Each structure stands twice: as structure tokens, then as C-alpha cells.
Amino acid sequence: MVAKADDFLDTTTGAIVPPIQPSTTFARDDRYEPINPANVYTRDCNPTFLPAENIIAELEGGDACALFASGMAAVAAVFYTLTTGSHAVIPGAMYWGVLSWTRAYCDRVGIVLSEYDPASIDSLEAALEGHAKTDLIWVETPSNPLMGVTDLSEVARIAERVGALMVVDNTTATPVFTQPIKHGAHIVMHSATKSLNGHSDVLAGALVTSDENLPAWQLIKQERHGAGALPGSFEAWLLQRGLRTLYLRVERAAATTQWLAEKLQAHDAVSGVMYPGLPTDPGHETAKKQMHGGFGSLLSFEVIGGRENALAVAGALQLIVSGTSLGGVETLIEHRHSVEPPETCLPENLLRLAVGIEDKKDLWDDLEQALAKLT
């Protein structure tokens, strides 16, 4: 845990908050040398990126961090390191945007893609079978929205054996609870749009490497500079500000989620709750090994009956907002089946709850009055 968000202090003004540097270009001196060799052009680096990058790298226990324009831009930067004929393995149930983009991209460029059940190491082993070489193993734990828990140390052991790059999407767990690099991951990915920024007002992504000398990291940095999927300096500045309250927000939201999960599980109108913090959850034991201090702020639950009942509950909520995304200060509910294409594996009676930092009693009162309509 870091005690201080960043060690910034402006020795000329005394300011304790880092400034925004909007300049896209940086001047050279009379010998044509850059005035500061770190700064030439913003597509390479902008000083406003550094506080957020340094904080995220430190939180994840990594060597370096690179910000991206979005979480998906960070995902894409990882897949751009692969070439035609590479073999990548991804969870068959995870954040829909990553699943649909990787399927389409790999198909188009001839990357061989296999899928595994994030809750089963055996299914990961099966996905590797028959491939002479696997280049990339992608992990998302707990997976969004079915909350499957993947054993990070087991995946690291397998990745080492087959010589694959292990990349973990740590958006739902956050570095507050899980640091995948400590469990053997090579690269950690974040949608910084979610808990890292935490205020639903910045779109950004981040990659953290365990080692700056990894060949894949060199390619990722080259790709970011070349293809230019960078955030703006205002977004990077807002992100470092959001990070300053990361622990307060995330610990509070996770404690509330645990409490709501238990309440929901005991409710007659709820037929199932998916949350690794529940002792009855199939992922609980694995989650306990790799999540410390909480189990995150995302849960899914199934209501009795079908689609109509799920939509009725979402529609009856007064405080909780129906909408996509997670990790913000406000609680959001989403009927994922309505927003994913018909081939989705998600049940129609499932609602995903992304818990914020409101008073937990207010949240439960709202859920209870909405669920009461079903019984």
C-alpha cells in the first residue's frame, strides 16, 4: 500500500498538486537539443502522464506503466504484439468488449484463438492442447459479469511452462485487492475508466509491465508512440486526481458489495448471487488466496422468473441508475442480456450491480422496494 498518492512537490511554487501540461510540442535550445530530453512531442510522452503512470505502476508492484486512450486501446496494444499464426487463449466469458473485439481481430489477422472457462484451470489446459506453442494467455478475474475466479498462480505456472505471455485484466479486482504481478503475471491491464479514475468522467486505459525489458513491452511502447492511442493531458490529470482517493472509494464500495451480496442471497425474489466474497461461491477459496481486504464492487444476481422480472426490478429502482460501466462513485445496474448480441451466454434473469459509495442502507432500501414487486 502506498501512503501517499505521489511525491509531487513543486519546488518553485510550493504547489502540492501536479500541473496540467497541455503542450503537444516541446522546444529545442540553440544547439538544437531538446530543452528536456524526456519531452519532444506529446505522442511520445507528456509530463502530465507521469504522475498517473507512476502511481499505477507502484500500486501494481510493476516496473513501468503506460497510459492509453481507453481500456480497449490498451487491450489492442497487447494483441498488436502478436502476428499471424500466433496462438492466444482467452476466457470464453469475460467483459464483452474485450471478448468481441479479440474474436473479430484475431479472426481477421489469422491469430489462432482458443477460449477457456475462467473458473476452471482444467479447461485452460484443454485450450492449450494440440498447439505447439502458445504466445498469450489472457486472464480476467473476477470475470465480468459472471464473476468466475481464475487462480493466478496456477495460470502463471502454466504460462511459464508453455512460454506464453500472461496478461491479466485487473479492472474488476483493482490493485487494492489483487496485484497479479506478485502472482506471476507479466502484464496487467486496466480500464482506468472504472475504479482507478472512479468518477465516470474519464475514458482511459493502462498497461503495467513486470519488467521494462520484456520484448512485448518494447513493442507495446513502440505501438503506442506509432499508432498514437494516448489519452489527452486533461484526462491524465483527472486520472491522477481520482487515484488519490482510490483506497477510500474501493474499500468502501467492496464492503458495501459484500453486505448487499449477503442481503440479496437471503431474499426470496433472488434465485442466485454471484460474488466471490460469499463463502458459498464456487470461486471463494481461490479468491481468498489472491484477493486481500475485499472482493471488489461488482456482483451479479438472478431474480426469480425471467427477463421481464429482471427488467422490472431495474426499472423500479429509484436511487440506483440503470446504465453500463462500473467502478464509479454511483451505483449502476445493468441487464447485460439486453445489451449483448443474441448469442451471449448470459442468463436473461441476470442483473449486474456495480456498487458505488452511497450509504449502504439507502442502496438496500432501493433494491428491497424494487424486489418486493416480484413476491
Ligand SMILES: *Cc1c(COP(=O)(O)O)cnc(C)c1O
Ligand atoms: C470497461 C472495461 C474494459 C474496456 O475499457 P474501456 O475503458 O471502456 O475501453 C475492459 N475490461 C474490463 C473488465 C472493463 O470493465
